[in-house]
Amino acid sequence: MATRSFRTEAVVLRSLRLGEADRILHVASLEHGRLGAVAKGVRKTKSKFGARLEPLSHVDLELHRGRGDLHTVTGVELLHSHHRSREDGYRLDVGLVAAEAMLRLFPEEEDPHPKAFQALTRFLDLLDDLPRPVDADGTRIAGARPALEPLVLSLQLKLLWVAGYLPHLGSCAECGAAGPLHSFSTRAGGAVCQRHAEGAITLSPDGLAGMEGLLRRPLAEAGGVGLTARGSRDCLAVITASYEFNGGFRLRTVASA
Numbered sequence: 111m112a113t114r115s116f117r118t119e120a121v122v123l124r125s126l127r128l129g130e131a132d133r134i135l136h137v138a139s140l141e142h143g144r145l146g147a148v149a150k151g152v153r154k155t156k157s158k159f160g161a162r163l164e165p166l167s168h169v170d171l172e173l174h175r176g177r178g179d180l181h182t183v184t185g186v187e188l189l190h191s192h193h194r195s196r197e198d199g200y201r202l203d204v205g206l207v208a209a210e211a212m213l214r215l216f217p218e219e220e221d222p223h224p225k226a227f228q229a230l231t232r233f234l235d236l237l238d239d240l241p242r243p244v245d246a247d248g249t250r251i252a253g254a255r256p257a258l259e260p261l262v263l264s265l266q267l268k269l270l271w272v273a274g275y276l277p278h279l280g281s282c283a284e285c286g287a288a289g290p291l292h293s294f295s296t297r298a299g300g301a302v303c304q305r306h307a308e309g310a311i312t313l314s315p316d317g318l319a320g321m322e323g324l325l326r327r328p329l330a331e332a333g334g335v336g337l338t339a340r341g342s343r344d345c346l347a348v349i350t351a352s353y354e355f356n357g358g359f360r361l362r363t364v365a366s367a
């Protein structure tokens with residue numbers, strides 16, 4: 111008979127209050143995919159879990175399998191706290207976009223996506239050192255949108271790839287023509303030529319080159335792709351349209367970030 115307790119490596123994606131002292135956690139786990147768990151007494155100052163179960167925390171969790179949807183946290187070991195991402199407003203907003211993307215793209219329990227999980231943990235390691243956006247002359251850009259950060263655009267394109275919604279970019283996704291490619295069709299799942307652009311999103315040359323660069327390079331090189339402002343906006347538009355078409359959802363964190 112299967113044991114009712116198990117351990118798994120996990121990242122806390124969302125944490126909701128439950129009653130006086132408890133929290134409900136939604137986590138992405140390496141071995142079991144998305145899981146829901148109750149952390150009892152976690153909001154008490156003397157909680158044995160301390161501050162180890164905050165959103166973006168990378169942990170080794172010990173869980174007791176419940177009868178319903180929710181497991182119970184019985185132990186937690188901190189692998190990476192990522193407090194440097196949580197304590198900076200810009201980095202936190204970037205991180206929460208990634209957390210929501212994981213929640214919405216991989217909603218099924220016991221449906222592991224180790225490649226997506228590894229991309230997420232790599233993303234969080236890089237997020238801890240992410241500089242705030244600066245102009246060409248080195249001054250900080252005041253109202254820079256976290257949703258347009260190359261690192262989180264790169265992660266989301268990779269997650270779309272893992273989810274099976276790979277944007278096809280090298281040739282027209284409808285007819286295979288080499289180009290020129292002017293638009294992105296969510297129905298076709300990629301860039302399309304002029305002849306197949308009806309109902310598709312207009313894609314600038316910057317946007318097409320930016321998406322190709324982000325998909326080809328590792329997360330650590332997202333900042334070196336040289337995304338322009340227009341290219342970033344086009345990437346976000348393609349990601350948003352892909353979520354809507356394939357999953358029927360929009361990210362709330364992007365609307366506010």
Ligand SMILES: [Zn+2]
Nearest residue numbers: 282285303306
């Ligand atoms: Zn075509």
